[in-house]
Amino acid sequence: MTDELWQAARERVPWVRALDSDRDARLRALAARFLHEKTVTPIGELTLDDAQRVCLAALCCLPLLEFGAEGLRGWSQLIVYPDAFRVNRTHVDAAGVLHEWEDELIGEAWESGPVILSWADIVADCEDPGAGFCVAAHEMAHKIDALDGALDGTPPLPRPWQREWARDFQAAYDALGAQVDHGRDTAIDGYAAEAPEEFFAVVTEYHFSDPRTLREQMPQIAAHLERFYGPSPFA
């Protein structure tokens, strides 16, 4: 990766621009490895030049600054839609009835398949980086979560830490779920209460995008994520 391309990523991606030189160098090495290992496939009318690909790689590797390149294991394709995309869902219920519906998504991570992102939402995240959203970090959190074979909101961790993590995340997830169930407005996006794995992915977005709100609302979760991801670039 040339200096010019990395410089372009620094200019366009606020999280990259905010890193100190040590973490900048580590992210650059991870992003280079990402582009070497992954196929980036734009869909439809979308085209992606080298600078845009470097931006995507840098965003996807941000959550790996401490965890390392191990977090890239097990998948090979990043698919990028121009904008939010529709997916068909099916579910067979307990009575054997097939339900089908359409979801509109801005990102998706298959357990052992591709990561899918909406380019328009990547751009929107970079234009308003403090708003609490970072779809690339959200989907990568799912990928890291799935590395131990269970998509459950707990990434691979040393044993003692894993116990603390599971206890603290369960408590915070339950508390948020109770607030959502009571119809209260929550400072953390209520989507986090959908499932433990969504909770982990959503608080990951806050760690990178709005660490102050996360620290105020969920200090123990903020502390775990600071240890896992390193300090937020916006801390």
Ligand SMILES: [Zn+2]
């Ligand atoms: Zn998710």
